[in-house]
Amino acid sequence: MSQPSAERMIEARGVQKWYPNGFHALRGVDLTVHRGEVVVIMGPSGSGKSTFIRTFNALEDFQQGTISVDGRALSNDLRDIDAIRREVGMVFQQFNLFPHLTVLENLTLAPIQVRKRPKAEVEEQAYALLHRVGIREQADKYPGQLSGGQQQRVAIARSLCMEPRILLFDEPTSSLDPEMVREVLEVMRNLAADGMTMVVVTHEVGFAREVAHRVVLMAEGEVVEEADPATFFTNPSHERSRQFLAQIL
């Protein structure tokens, strides 16, 4: 496990969010993520963990607090938001691959359209990334022809093709059959080993224990506890954490 540097990639302070129906989803959340760090966020459903990481690339907005990503503050400025989205990749629980494009086209669409890179160069990179996640031979197939685990690996490769500096994972293995979870976690493990900054919302305790630098527990829109995995899983300091661990372990 590589050591994270001191450079701050994500800084969130006092983030508050209310949904239009009045529900208080985030109640003053703080988080700092350093370059090369792998942070795993866990918590019961409805704790706001998915909502929280979706604020990092402006898929969710927030009413109070500050968030700065890769040195840029998240504001209402479209230029800032677009710049942040170029540097932050996201892997969804539902994969969200584009079914009408081939696997290769899924990867090359954004770099060509957003970063304006030449097609041949992007395709070469795409093939290399597909090879890295282990499915190079599926490049010309359509997502519908692949298994769930393969699709999620394509989704990871698709995010990587934009050369992001941070990768967000929103419950990436929750929709997969158990036998496919391993292959996706393997890819994520390798990414961490290569020094990628990752924020992962997941229930996979094994992954958290072995790969994460830090585990964050969220409940009811607040951060309950933050600790390194060894401490968190064996001797947490808060009662709420103990309750949660009792349910999942």
Add this chain to the structure above:
Amino acid sequence: MPSSPPWWRDRRVIPWLVQGVVGLVVLVVIAFLLGNLVRNLSAAGLLLSWRWLGQPAGFDLSESVLPFNAELPYWRALMAGLVNTLRAVAIGLVGSTLLGTLLGMAAFSSNGLLRRLAVVYVEVIRNIPLLLQLVFWYFVVFLSLPNGTDALQFPGVVLAKSGFYAAGFEQGHWHGPALINGVWHAPLRLSVELTALLTGLIAYTSAFIAEVVRGGIASVAKGQWEAAASLGLHWSITLRRVVLPQALRVIIPGLNSQYIGLAKNSSLAVAVGYTDLYSVAETTLNQTGRAVEVILLLLGAYLVIDLLISAVMNGLNRLVQIRER
């Protein structure tokens, strides 16, 4: 939140900007068109007024439920036309629902010939324009019917070139159609124009209603059929008492759009010489030149009819849902 970005990059401002621009463009276009409209109308002396509705119409209606003659004012002519439309629509709705439901159920019959015939009927009707079917019924079929003693006579019903005659109650007695001095009389009489219109409308709409019904029945889970069969119920009883009530939840919204379609299609009556609302409006416009007012009345009337049909169907829809609880 940090300092506000310039307005053209601010994502809170952009939605309002877009709406503002679109709204402005639309307003400008409408203002331009309306301005021209008013200017051109006043130049022709046709500025918006409703007083002409009180002037005598000067034309007759070939048939009308409300009593009408050429000396009555325009508004009564339009009224009569509206009632004619409603009459045709009401009979059309009933007829096409009956025929359409039968055809839709026939798709599930155990008789292979009947099933295929229903499919052929629907496929033929759907691909031929309604107007063509209407003029066919009127000019080719009904106008070539024999008249007088040669008229087609069935028990209780007579089909002649002069119209459709059916038995019914008249002054307390049950009368059948009778030939008096070479002219047919009967308690229930539909002119040949209305008969042709209804035949065309019903034949056409029932094909679409058949598809709605068929789709609705098909949407009911196969398990219902199997359960009924294992209880020994005949397919027609299963259909009527088990499947159809459940299928209604899917059928009624589909029927709504078909009914509205029929109401709108009734405006084609002008092609067969039946004086419905559109036909009267057309004549009125040709005589008075009052284009804007006549068209407003026309569109308003059909809109009200559509809303009425939708209101009734939505009410029915709610009824069918409640019964499920």
Add this chain to the structure above:
Amino acid sequence: MSPSLPQRLRRELMATPTDAVVSLVLIVAITAAAVGFLRWALFKAQWVVIQANSTLFAVGRYPIEQQWRLWLLVTLLTAATGLGWGLLRGRRWPLHDRIAAGLLTALALWAPAALSLSLAIQLRWWALTALLLALRWVVGVWGPGWWSGLSPLGRRLLPLGWPLLYLTGMVLISGGLGLTPVSPSEWGGLMLTLLMASFAMLLSFPLGVALALARRSDLPLLRWGSVLYIEFIRGAPLITLLFLGQNILGFLLPGGVAPDRVWRAAWVLTFFCAAYLAEAVRSGLAAVPRGQFEAARALGLTVPQSLARVVLPQALRTALPTMVGQFISLLQDTTLLSLIGLLDLLGTARSVMANPAYLGKNAEVYFTLAVLFWCCCAALGLGSRALERRLDTSRSTTNPSDSAPSPAVA
């Protein structure tokens, strides 16, 4: 063991006593109707009314000296269809293609003769059919090779040939650019019907997509504006809208200037069709999961890019069958033009029947028209279902079925 024919008949027709009676009644009725019809069609009907007026039915009162332009247009269309068909299919001739080719040949041999067209014109139709099938075969053999050698720019430009052809067709029909103008009041028959239907469909497409996007937008002005438009159009019978177009349009422009009646009707059809298309596209948009848009945005694509490259392609694919159904309705709705005095196919038919020489020949004319419409609409319907199946399978087959990709893919 599959049941034998007598067993199958018994099961289909006589499963129960009522079924047997019903079958008997139906068979008697159908036979009687068929015999009566055949007797009329072969002996009593006088088909000369169709034969004598075939040009009228085809192109209306288009001036005879200028009809060479229409022949040119038909030739260009035939060539383009042959090229496109060949590129699409390549060397293979699947069953559908063979049936289509057989039907076309049979039609080319029978129809001109049945219509008692002059030998010169018959030969022209044979030549056109031969051109179509020959191009299909030739391009099928050499086309895919040429296509894969084509530069990316060339591949993007080639599908533009169709709009270009359409514009050329418009110029050929109406005149201008050195050709004698032919006023729209002289257009008629099948040509006018197809022209109006295609014009309305093509122009209503972008408008319908815009309306659908507006209807689903969060901006209240766009959404309510779009709802107002769509519900207004859908609540009005088409004839009243055509009526409105004919009478009010003249007042809406400065100086009371009004375009030709044909164009007024064409625009009304366009705005009418757009409302119904919008509903079809809207249901297509609703079928695309929200995550698709989010994923596109998360990758950094702008809203227009996300819509154009991710959401709309999927939405349009889902909505395609409904849209083709809309086109079939539009084709049938062109008959309403006869009620406002235009000489579409039905209008031409009625003017033909008003001719004293052909009084009383309604049945022959209407029957021919009915067959014509039925064939066109049924063919479109079959095509739509085939397209539906092809789009479904293109995502689950390993190899696309042809050597050349469909030029329509972006």
